[in-house]
Amino acid sequence: MNNIVISGYYGSKNAGDEAMLSAMLEVFSELNPKLHITVISSDPEYTRKRHSVDAVNWLNVVDILKVLKKADLLISGGGSLLQNVTSGRSLYYYMGVLFLAKLVHTPIMLYAQGIGPIYGKFARRLMRWFGNHSALITVRDKDSLKELDMLKIVKPPIKATADPVLAINAVDKKSGREIFKKSHISLTKPIIGISVREWREWQHYKDVLAEVADEAVTKLNAQIVFMPMQYPEDVKAAKKIVAKMKQPACILKEDFTTRELMSLVGNMDLMIGIRLHALIFAGVMGTPMIGISYDPKIDRFLKSIDEDVVGDLENVTVEALMQEINAKWNNKEIYRNQNLKRMAKLRSLARSNAEMALEFIDKNK
Template sequence: MSDIVVSGYYGFGNAGDEAMLAAMIEALTDIEPNVQITVISGNPDDTKRRHGVCAVYRLNYPEIVKALAKSRLLISGGGSLLQDVTSDRSLYYYLSIMMLAKKLNKPVMLYAQGIGPVQGTLAQSAMRYIGNMVDLITVRDDGSYEELKRLKVTVPPIYVTADPVLAMHPVDRQIGRSILRKHGQEGVAPLIGISVREWKEWGHFKQVLSHAADRMIEELGVRVVFIPMQCPDDLGVSQKIAGRMKNKAEVLPGEYTTSELLSLVGNLDLLIGIRLHALIFAAVMHVPMAGISYDPKIDRFLETIGERHVGTLKTVTTDSLMARILQLWDERKHPNKQREERITMLRNKAFQNAELALSLMK
């Protein structure tokens, strides 16, 4: 018997999505320890091993139908599943799973989703039709709420909560310290982490980050480490940036679990991030962060904690990035109380996602 079936971008080695799944499982089982969870995954064996739950392959529709038939709730989320910018095929896939659940008379919840942008006419119609069939929606930011209004998804109750990962418990920093020591990254010098992703083979942001990293080493006396959130994609772009530097920076080579990544980030004095969940990990572990935007979800998250990005992948400059780093460097001795209060509030909202899911199931 599966009490809950979870649909999302799981089993593909993306640290952000795996962290969202881990956060959902943690929050749901904190409230209801005996809940049975089955995950629709691109790699069921990896999902079972990594998260300790049941899993079925994402294209095995007979098995998905069987799991849904035995369930009491379908959760779709979290993350940016419902958008057609990176791919419209994935949008229709996730909508099809929701439609299957409704055909089986099962409640459906969109769980802390980042909605949009949805641009195609057919995609907008599909979102409006199926979105109005679901039973409950929580979104992780105001921008997603506005996108639902634009799409005329108005029938189900909609709550603005927060990204599920913000509800995770901080982890022991010793885990990350051991990984850093293994790669020769121990010492008294402060440590700045950089989390990047490739984007359309653009070169400008790579040049900016390599120059800024050199300046940080020379002007602040820090060590620099690149932390990949998705392997092997992030590993390649990290190595390209490190290869342009005059000074040495470490590129961590492995694929890490959510707990390991949280612990690694917790050992940093500051994080520079393009990846959304690297920034969210910094928030969970109370580490100052500077975000570079490639997608509205970065802007939306930073706004919720009272911050702004330092530029987009096209517009960021070495000077603007260094100015923000120096500002954050001064904050290390005087933590930003307003930001910490906002993060605490978001943590409570993130936990509300699980409370609403379980109330819907009952």
């Protein structure tokens, strides 16, 4: 039996990362049902229950070393683990896991990573060493290839693929409809979903979203639904925006599963997202989307499907956002079909991450 260990931001109830893990496990099980997988998690019990997979605590070095010794491959990813924009400490943690793998001679695959930006000479030097001592690297966008090139990471096979979540299968819309009914959201009126996050306690983007949401209610007769991708943090951010609004809005206040979130998005007429995986869910479910950037990964994803961000958290305007909403509102089916066609290609690339990992294990054995 082949064994792999997966390291990432798992167990922290971030819907995007949990979706990533779900998608990875789904593809690996389809390709090799006998594969044994252990996940390094901040909450092993949560990960075991949610994903039906073995898990060890992310701070238990002894347990991590034990599973790595038995593993044929350490998968670091997916996600934006190797960057120090959103967090300086997390970069060193994930490099620490790579170090433990090297310590017990377990091959490393950087899996569908969004690489960088990485600031600081020491951090870049470390990243160069770990990158060049990996067995295989896949990145989820072409800008990450440029980052690897600037870091002078050239030794392992490197390929641009796609975010692992894009390999996940679309889900039935029934559970989303049931959640909307329980939340008193009408299924006969249009629904605009908004996925927000707190960012440095900035107020500008909250003011803009509050005004835009009010306009959408009054001018488009839409219902506004705030959907948490990280629970409960995103609920708090949504409450701050709703407090600024004059029109009613609904905040969903549960820790939903990946399938439930995808089903909710599938029942929406439009998704406005700050969270990357809210936008990816929209793509998978064929829902028109508008992205607001706080991190290069948002720009990179939208670029991969030939779309642009409407602005970033500092400079987004009511006028620009309403203009984009109106454009997509009046051409929903065109954007829906357009996104589904583009996603089909990315789905194949996303699956190739797992295919390359298993091919490496087979050759290495």
